[in-house]
Amino acid sequence: MLRDGGLSRTQLDAQLRAGVLERVRRGVYAATSYVCSAARASVAHGGVPACVTAAEHLGLWVLEPDSAVHVWLTGDGHRYQHDGCTCIEHWDDGARTDAFGLPSVPRILRQVLTCRGVEEFFVVLESALRMGLIDASGVAWLRRHTNDAAREAIDLARADADSGLESLVRWRLRKHRLTVRTQVGIPGVGRVDLLIGDRLILETDGRVNHAGADLRHKDLVRDAHAAMWGYVTLRFDYALVVHDWDLVERAILAHVGAGRHL
Numbered sequence: 001m002l003r004d005g006g007l008s009r010t011q012l013d014a015q016l017r018a019g020v021l022e023r024v025r026r027g028v029y030a031a032t033s034y035v036c037s038a039a040r041a042s043v044a045h046g047g048v049p050a051c052v053t054a055a056e057h058l059g060l061w062v063l064e065p066d067s068a069v070h071v072w073l074t075g076d077g078h079r080y081q082h083d084g085c086t087c088i089e090h091w092d093d094g095a096r097t098d099a100f101g102l103p104s105v106p107r108i109l110r111q112v113l114t115c116r117g118v119e120e121f122f123v124v125l126e127s128a129l130r131m132g133l134i135d136a137s138g139v140a141w142l143r144r145h146t147n148d149a150a151r152e153a154i155d156l157a158r159a160d161a162d163s164g165l166e167s168l169v170r171w172r173l174r175k176h177r178l179t180v181r182t183q184v185g186i187p188g189v190g191r192v193d194l195l196i197g198d199r200l201i202l203e204t205d206g207r208v209n210h211a212g213a214d215l216r217h218k219d220l221v222r223d224a225h226a227a228m229w230g231y232v233t234l235r236f237d238y239a240l241v242v243h244d245w246d247l248v249e250r251a252i253l254a255h256v257g258a259g260r261h262l
Helices: 009-018 037-045 051-057 105-116 118-131 136-145 148-156 164-176 213-228 238-243 245-257
Strands: 021-025 028-031 070-074 088-092 180-186 190-196 200-205 232-237
Touching: 037 051, 037 070, 051 070, 051 105, 051 118, 070 105, 088 105, 105 118, 105 136, 118 148, 118 164, 136 148, 148 164, 164 180, 164 190, 164 200, 164 238, 164 245, 200 213, 200 238, 200 245, 213 232, 232 238, 232 245, 238 245
Parallel strands: 070 088, 200 232
Antiparallel strands: 021 028, 180 190, 190 200
C-alpha cells in the first residue's frame, strides 16, 4: 500500500532505519509515532482490534481492561506468529470495510457478549447508546444475532447512564424489581448517579473522578445537602461495585427493606 502510494523501496528502507516506520509483519508497516500498541499487535496477528480492545479504542466503558489484545479474524483471514503474542482471537464471517478497519459497533458488542458475558455486554451497550455509536438499525441487528439473555439486556438498556458503574448497578438490581433512575437532578443537591424510589440516592465513585481531599469534601457537602432534604445517600467506589457486589447489594436492600427509599 505504501509502495502504491508512491513510496520507493529506498525511501521505505530509509524510514525503517530512521525509526519513522516499523515492520509489523511481511508487507505491513506502521508509523511508530501513530499506531497504538493494541492495533499494532492486532495487525501483527493478522487482524484488527476486536471485543473489549476495540471497545476501549472507541472510548466505550468496559468493566475490566484486558492486558491481552482481542483480535478480529474473518473466515478468509490467516493468523501470524509474532513475538510476545497473548492475543485472544475472535473468528466470524463478517465483512470488513477495509483491511484495517475495526468491526462495526454491533459486531463488537456481540463479541463482548460471547467473550465476556451478558453483564459486560449490557455495560458496553449502554455506553455505546450514551455516546451515540449505535443506532436503531444496529440494535435491531443485535436482536437478530444474539440470544435471549442479550435481548433482555437490550430491552433494559438506556442512553442516560453516565458511567459503566451506573449501568452495572442497574443491571444487577433488576431482579429486585426496584424503580431505579439514572442521572436524576435533585434541587439543592445536583445530579445524582442513581435514585431508587423517591429518596434513596446511590453514588458510584469511579476509579479516578472522586480521588483527593477536595473532591471528597465536595461529595460530603452534597450528601449533607441531600440529608437536609430528606434523602439517604449510599456511596460506593469502583472496587466495591465490581469486586464486592454482595456487600453493596445487602446495604441497598437493607435500606429498601426499612422503607428508606419511599
